[in-house]
Amino acid sequence: MTVLQLEQIGHAFLGRTVLDGIDLAVKAGEMVALVGPSGSGKSTLAHIAAGLLDPRRGRIYRSYRHHGVIFQEPRLMPWATAADNIAFGLVAHSRKGCPIFRTRVEDAAARVALEPADLAKFPAQLSGGMRQRVAIARALIAEPDFVFFDEPFTALDVALKRRMQDIVIDTVAGSGLSGLFITHDLSEAVRIAHHIVVLDSHGRGVAGGRSVPSSPGERDDRMVFETAHAFLTEDRLFAHVNDYNERSIT
């Protein structure tokens, strides 16, 4: 069953076309990775798919219950503590007074490896990686059945990134979560996604898609490395993604 379907999505900012003719579908329990060079319109597409931006053209069909969004920046409320920021993910779902509220916040924080002592701090007192983990906890606390990830782990170090990826993989396998995962890191895409979609470098449609063999939880590091390497060196589809990586180094 398809839970998210985009049909011929097109968008323009101030008359400049950013996206055109994008088709994309995500099935239930499936994680689709969207890769593409910087500025190709990935964030714009995520905002459109999440209903935060009205596209100029095209149609969106959603059949999940409710979604969570993890933005490229943490987008925390600077006046609220980490705990209150995480709890903000529940404002539309439950009352603040209810007793399980606190434990839910603590559970969500523990899942993203935030320590209880950090929960009383304000965003300005947290490191960049901690802020992003607060944002991830805020998106996951309401237990959405669909999550939009917009390059969420870029600010995290390697060990934490792995831990966060494992959380995503486990949640998808365990609770039937579906999602659209935007990244420019191809090995990350290979590690957590069932299917990889490459956006055209100028947002003119989808350049193509590849399914990743086996399911996300079963891939070991070697398989991830070799698959990503094979995609980059042998598959024409991923040429632009490689371009981007080279540019980002300089």
Add this chain to the structure above:
Amino acid sequence: MLGTRAARTGRFLWSAWAGMAGLSVFAAIWQLGHETYGSFILPAPAETLVSMVGLLADPENWRLIGVTAARALVGFSAAALFGTAAGVLAGYHPAIMRLARPQITLLLGVPPIAWIVLMMIWFGNGAGTVAATAAVAGLPVVFIGAAEGIAGRDRGLDDMSRAVGLGPISRLVRIALRQILQSLFPALTMALGTAFKASIMAELLANAGGVGAELASARANLDVAAALAWILLSVASLIAVEYGLLQPVRAEAEAWRESARPWGVKR
């Protein structure tokens, strides 16, 4: 939480102490002026303090200060309410902003004295004239503060709260209004001061009782000591309202800024 509040109060009292040092410099210059020109033109600070204490001994004078403060506060509240509402609206809608800008310039350009004359014609010589003058004087600052706050808000937070499932009203209250506090509070502080000044001026010109009328009679009697004592009293009541009412609210709302400041840079 209580601990941080106590620490904040302690720091505030400490800074009040520093403020006293500044005031004593002012008093010294005042004393110098007194010694040059004599008691008739400029009574000594000590003399003025004595006559101020003398004024405070009379409960009738407390009532007069209360009357003036109440009128100023009514005007200030009206300015705060309407100014914020209009400012928020204009902040959201650039078209309304473009329409409102010239009116604000107009409001700022009309001297308060002209308002007093108009208000006296419209409302007569009463409390209404005084409060309305205070409101008109404070309105533009509040409007600009609120409008700037909304226009300069973090739009990322709007999208975030939409993604979390918040409706437009909750978004306005929980996200937008929370963000404008930073630019709104300085504006409110200024509007409060303006409201006090405008009230006293209106009372003086309209002979509407309160501190202003006392100032008028001090002028008629050429009683400089009494005039200075009343001025001192009105400044003191403004300070009392600002630090007893406005600043504690601000400190409560902006507590996070305090903890966000790097260590050792606490003021």
